[in-house]
Amino acid sequence: MFKKQYESHETVTIIFEGKSLDVEIGQTVAAALLGDGHLIFRYTRVSGEPRAAYCFMGVCFECLLEINGQRNQQGCMIPVSDGMKIKRQLPPKVKIL
Amino acid sequence: MSIAEYDYTIIGAGPAGMAAAITARKHGLNVLVLDEQPAVGGQIFRNIEGLEKYRNSEYHKLGEEYLSGSKLVQQFRNSGVVYLNGRSVWQIDGDLGIHHVSTIPTDQKSSVPQFCKTKYLLIAVGAMERPMPLPGWTLPGVMACTAADVLYKSSGMIPQGKVILAGSGPLLLLIACRLLDAGVKISAFLDTTPRGALIQALPNLPKALRSFGYLKKGLEMLWKLRTSGIPIYTGIQEIEALGNSKLEKVRFKKGMKHPEVSADLLLLHNGVVPNVQITRQLACDHSWYDVQRYWEPIVDDWGNTSMERTAVAGDCGRVSGAVVSEISGHLSALDTVRQLGAITLNERDKLSRNLRQSLQSHKSARPFLDKLFQPRQNQIVPNKEDVLVCRCEEVTVREIRETVRLGFQNPDRLKSMIRCGMGPCQARMCGLSVSEIIADEKQISPGEVGYFKIRSPLKPITIGQLAEND
Amino acid sequence: MINENAEVVVVGGGVIGVSLAYGMVKNGAKVILIDKVDNRLTASRGNFGLVWVQGKGKGMPRYVEWSIEATEKWPEFAENLETESGFNLNYEKTGGLEICLGEEEHQERVNFIEEMSKASSSGRYDCEMISLKELQSMIPEIKLGKEVTGASFCSHDGCVNPLNLLKAMSSSFQENGGGYRPEQFVQKIEYSSNSFKIETGTHSFNSKKLVLACGLMTTKLASMVGMNVPVIAERGQILVTESTSRVFNYPTAGIRQNYDGSFMLGGSHETVVHNIETSYEVLQNIAKRAIRILPNLKNLQMIRSWAALRVLTPDKMPVYLESDQYPGAYAITSHSGVSLASIHSSNLVDWILEEKIPLGFSSFHPQRFNVQEAI
Numbered sequence: 001m002f003k004k005q006y007e008s009h010e011t012v013t014i015i016f017e018g019k020s021l022d023v024e025i026g027q028t029v030a031a032a033l034l035g036d037g038h039l040i041f042r043y044t045r046v047s048g049e050p051r052a053a054y055c056f057m058g059v060c061f062e063c064l065l066e067i068n069g070q071r072n073q074q075g076c077m078i079p080v081s082d083g084m085k086i087k088r089q090l091p092p093k094v095k096i097l
Numbered sequence: 098m099s100i101a102e103y104d105y106t107i108i109g110a111g112p113a114g115m116a117a118a119i120t121a122r123k124h125g126l127n128v129l130v131l132d133e134q135p136a137v138g139g140q141i142f143r144n145i146e147g148l149e150k151y152r153n154s155e156y157h158k159l160g161e162e163y164l165s166g167s168k169l170v171q172q173f174r175n176s177g178v179v180y181l182n183g184r185s186v187w188q189i190d191g192d193l194g195i196h197h198v199s200t201i202p203t204d205q206k207s208s209v210p211q212f213c214k215t216k217y218l219l220i221a222v223g224a225m226e227r228p229m230p231l232p233g234w235t236l237p238g239v240m241a242c243t244a245a246d247v248l249y250k251s252s253g254m255i256p257q258g259k260v261i262l263a264g265s266g267p268l269l270l271l272i273a274c275r276l277l278d279a280g281v282k283i284s285a286f287l288d289t290t291p292r293g294a295l296i297q298a299l300p301n302l303p304k305a306l307r308s309f310g311y312l313k314k315g316l317e318m319l320w321k322l323r324t325s326g327i328p329i330y331t332g333i334q335e336i337e338a339l340g341n342s343k344l345e346k347v348r349f350k351k352g353m354k355h356p357e358v359s360a361d362l363l364l365l366h367n368g369v370v371p372n373v374q375i376t377r378q379l380a381c382d383h384s385w386y387d388v389q390r391y392w393e394p395i396v397d398d399w400g401n402t403s404m405e406r407t408a409v410a411g412d413c414g415r416v417s418g419a420v421v422s423e424i425s426g427h428l429s430a431l432d433t434v435r436q437l438g439a440i441t442l443n444e445r446d447k448l449s450r451n452l453r454q455s456l457q458s459h460k461s462a463r464p465f466l467d468k469l470f471q472p473r474q475n476q477i478v479p480n481k482e483d484v485l486v487c488r489c490e491e492v493t494v495r496e497i498r499e500t501v502r503l504g505f506q507n508p509d510r511l512k513s514m515i516r517c518g519m520g521p522c523q524a525r526m527c528g529l530s531v532s533e534i535i536a537d538e539k540q541i542s543p544g545e546v547g548y549f550k551i552r553s554p555l556k557p558i559t560i561g562q563l564a565e566n567d
Numbered sequence: 568m569i570n571e572n573a574e575v576v577v578v579g580g581g582v583i584g585v586s587l588a589y590g591m592v593k594n595g596a597k598v599i600l601i602d603k604v605d606n607r608l609t610a611s612r613g614n615f616g617l618v619w620v621q622g623k624g625k626g627m628p629r630y631v632e633w634s635i636e637a638t639e640k641w642p643e644f645a646e647n648l649e650t651e652s653g654f655n656l657n658y659e660k661t662g663g664l665e666i667c668l669g670e671e672e673h674q675e676r677v678n679f680i681e682e683m684s685k686a687s688s689s690g691r692y693d694c695e696m697i698s699l700k701e702l703q704s705m706i707p708e709i710k711l712g713k714e715v716t717g718a719s720f721c722s723h724d725g726c727v728n729p730l731n732l733l734k735a736m737s738s739s740f741q742e743n744g745g746g747y748r749p750e751q752f753v754q755k756i757e758y759s760s761n762s763f764k765i766e767t768g769t770h771s772f773n774s775k776k777l778v779l780a781c782g783l784m785t786t787k788l789a790s791m792v793g794m795n796v797p798v799i800a801e802r803g804q805i806l807v808t809e810s811t812s813r814v815f816n817y818p819t820a821g822i823r824q825n826y827d828g829s830f831m832l833g834g835s836h837e838t839v840v841h842n843i844e845t846s847y848e849v850l851q852n853i854a855k856r857a858i859r860i861l862p863n864l865k866n867l868q869m870i871r872s873w874a875a876l877r878v879l880t881p882d883k884m885p886v887y888l889e890s891d892q893y894p895g896a897y898a899i900t901s902h903s904g905v906s907l908a909s910i911h912s913s914n915l916v917d918w919i920l921e922e923k924i925p926l927g928f929s930s931f932h933p934q935r936f937n938v939q940e941a942i
Contacts (some may be wrong), residue, residue: 001239002254005279024252026147026350031252035242039237039343045810045827046491052237052489053228056244057140058133059225060370061489061522072521072557072809072868076247077200079135091826093812096446097279190847503738504602504747513612513730521809521870552845554869560808561865563808563855 001035012082023080028083030056030075038055043063043077064089069075100236101213103129106195108375109221110185111139112419113411115173116426117219117433122176124434129179129185129198129213130145131557137173138437138451139223141419142166143250152253158278162419168406169423188553189379193218193406198558211562217406217433221426222372224412227391227472228526229264229367230479230486230494232337242272242364255279258361261347263287263336266470270318270364277325285358286322287333287349288471288478289367298469305465306460311418314464330356339365359490371413374525379404379552385544386415388467390477391529398433400425408433417463424456425488427450477533486534487527490519494534501538508532508549523556524549525553573599573746575782575919576765576774578753578788578847581611581783582904584734587778587919589736590912592743594920595823599772600740601751601765603784610782611904613843613875615833616838617818618731618906621663621694621721623884629930630687630884634903635691637910644909645727649888651742652735656727659824661760662672663724664819666702666715666860680719693722708814712717712859716856718819729905731907736908753781756791764793777896778919782878785900793892796933798900800876802842804849805833808867822857822864830867832857836877843874877902880933887915887931 008024015021016033023032025041028052033041042064053063056076059091066087076084105121107114110132121128122532128138138145145166148156156163173180181197188196192213228240235240240264255276260283262273273286305312321328335350339357348357370391373383382403382561383392393415400408410429411422428449435445474563479486484494508531518524524531528549536543571681577588579601588600618641624631640925645658667673673696678693678788697705699717741747748770757764765772775937779788789796805854810828832854835849850872858865878900880886897919901907917923 001256002248003257004252004254006152006253025329028135028254031248034248035252035254044491049235050236050237050490052240052343054225054239054244055241056247057225059479059522060241061199061520061526064521068404070810070866074200077185079201081201092810188847191844194847196847255588297689340583503741504749505737506749510612514734516730519871523871550874554872555870557809557870558859558865558866563806563869564858564865 001037003038004035012080014080014082014084014086015087017088025080027080028056029065029067029073029078029080029084029086033075035053036065040088043091045091048091099222102417103127103213103215103220105129105430106193106213106215106218107219107221109139109223109411110137110173110180111141111221111223112169112423113223113426113429114139114219114221115169117221117410117430118170118429119172119176120179120427121434122178123437126439128176129215131184131195132180132182133185133200135183137170137180137182138166142170143473144246144440145170148250154330155253158554166419179293185556186375186443187556187558189218189375196553198556198562201470206367209339216437218408219400219433220375220407220409221368221411221422222375223422224416225371225372225525226337226338227368227370227477229365229476229531229539230450230484230564231365231528232479232481232484233339233344233367235485235488236338236340236344237342238361239365242269242366245272245276245364249275249279249370256362259359260362260364261283261285261287261358261360262366263289263347263349263362264366265472265476266366267315267366267466268369269313270322271509272364272366274318274321276526277321277327283325283327284327284360285347286327287336287347288329288331289333289336290331292332294471296470297471298465301468302466304461305554307461334475341380367476368470369412369416369546370529371416372525373413374523374551374555376402376409376413377548378553378555381407383548385542387414387542387544389473390472390533390543391416392427392544399427400429401432406436407440412453417460420459422454422461424459427452428456431544445558474533474537475565477530478537486530487517487520487525489522490516490518492517492527497531497534498538501535506535506539506546507536511535512549518549523551523555571599571746571770571772573597573774573861575599575776575778576601576763577780578765579779579784580737580747581782581788582729582751583899583901583910584735584778584780585733585736585740586904586908586911587780587899587915588745589740590916591920592745592911594738594916596920598740598745599746599748599774601748601753601770601772603750603752603781606918610875610877611733612711612730613803613805613873614729614905615820615823616905617731617823618658618660618725618727619663619820619903620692620723620906621665621719622679622820623903625683625686626882627736627884627930629927631683631687631692632689633885633929634906635689635723635909638725638909640773640909640913641725642926644912649733649737649766652739652924652937654731654738656708656731656735658725659725659818661724661817662720662722664702664718664817666711666718666822668712668714668716668820668856668859670716674717693723694719696720696833700837705817706815709863710813714859714863717890720784724818726823727905732905732908736912753788756788758792761895763896776894776919779896779898780900782900783876784899785878789888793890794894794896794898794933796880796886796898796900797936798878798880799838801879802835802837802874802876803833804845804853804872804874805831806850806869806872807831808864808936809870811867813904821853822860824903829870830864832864843876845872845874856901860873867869868918881936885931886933887918888933918921
């Protein structure tokens, strides 16, 4: 849905859901994923509905991803780095006693 | 380890923050700038250095504004300021101890200290878009219109497929024109500015003519839009985003009709409001600006707030645009320099004279624009009750109204009853809407209703970081 | 001036006031609950949600029995309230832990439990020390820190969602005909012909009985009707983390994992008056202790923090008092309004409406503080 208009001057390799992606250095994780065609970043805790990034400037907290094992990372605030492992955020497994 | 101490700490590196830093450094202050973003420029000059270096032709298309922005950036870079990018402030103590953390989670080895003290504080965090809750606004494919601006400037990305712009305000117009310049084919422009808005704003027009440049620019953008061939619908209401697990269609009301258009991307805009998260955490006094329906911190002519040694500059005070932000940054810094004793009162006044004149001139279009694009209550409070107001905790209009009717009529009471405002965004996306809905139920002004109490952490930090943060 | 009549006026919209009001309308009484202008200081909306016996009542056996009785009534109380109101209380009676760090803490706990067990007149106080191994086997999915020596485990203990408790009782109260009047601040109380006239500036309420359950305002209002009830404020700070999979299934007084997977960390005490700001030092100490107990917490993000003021009598145990000079006026103040909600809405309501004085009630009289009654 969003496409890059120009050639990257330098790239790094990130891994999204197990798949390697070459993305331009200096981009945020959110932009890089969107540019590769991934719209949905997470499923909510309350109802499990799919969400995508909304504001891209750190205000909405919709772009929450699991990055290098840490949940609830704002993809729009974090620049890509080589070898970064990213996963969609799923609702935590909540067991009711 | 000793604690770093500064004369002046500025949060934010947009035009206001950079200007303040430059002026403060000119007078020999020891200055720290904490910027959450990866690089200088704030929102308006996002990725300005990257654009100039790597995408020069696009950089030049961004025009005069960016050229003058680059000058500011260069002065900032040469000023000798201590600039920390990628740092989020998560708490500010009453005695102006500042707790900040890296935005990069794996940056554990960062040797930059995470706590510092400052004599004076400037909050220059800019503005954000007013939340625009409507049916289906949480669907993937619906975004705030500034998202398109961020993606274009930072990553050179433009939207594909069926793109619809909807809402009201100068920024929507600006983004539309930018997208057109980038070769995007916009499917429709839905203008929710009510009929009669222009007539109501006319009394402010004579004053606005003093800064004719702004009006001229606006008219040029309007003309560009009108001659672009994009279907434009005016006087629009009741926008709905429809789709299964992502956006597929947009429905709206025009007159008596309810057209539907298919869509891949819906960009929403309903005005720009000050980002008061930090001023709220500090318990600064705020007042309700009724014309534009938002809270702003109460300040004097130099941006000093009700809290000691704390000032604001730029759009996180009153939303007035980049040039006014820059000037207010210089002015605020001048007064802080005076408070620190580096210049006298007379010197301050002398140095600020030209700035003040310039400020008046650039501000003169604002009353007209604020009135023209005055948000109406029916544009802010959704008429459908199952619309999510709190996106984080998925709380609907209905739940809020029902709970207010049970007697819980204050934002914090409401929050403890139904969790709205408790999520990670800490009410940034629902705060204004909640106050508006309570106000509607009680038939009073949102200013009388008040706002949630905002506490730290301003941005999440880990328990480990909190424990080790010495 | 709006005039309203009721059998009982309850002053105070916190968990105690609401428990009493809720219990009273269920008994068929006509009740009006008045609540002052919100100043965000209420302990009811800032607590940990424990339904607790373990650490309470040292020096007052009657209070220990009172707490045990309350937790025994809780399951039925919760079920009824959930059915009536339609709200989920997320009540869990799993038993509760007090985890010990280091030998000194451990020994202190051993001594404490022994004393409490001996003092329990009914012998019902059920709390025992468990070893580190046993403790870890109770929470196999999360690792305990190196300094943990064991814990005390009390079978009476449990936890609830305190905000939903307040919401459920308030809603049920109103559904059963109770009148909720927010933003009412008591200015004057008059007493004549066995009736009370309570003036708030906009309203005048007339009632046969007046129940003061107004937290930190209790001292002031109680003195207007001949009662001397000293209370002090003690600040507690809490932080909440992001949600994660449910691994910690027993509440403790300083750490618990909520039904939604978020952890609450607390257990701080500061004697501060009328200030609900959080402080970095205290939050840091809370975080430090929590990590010593459960090291894996260090990777969880703190999403919110808050502070509230506990309402404490000089010995931290309840005061239940009827005024001698103004019969029909009651002052009720207690820590543990959540734990005692089940018994406040039943036994105390019987006392207020039908003069059925619970056994050993004199223990809760404030004369134990050697206080002179106000003239």
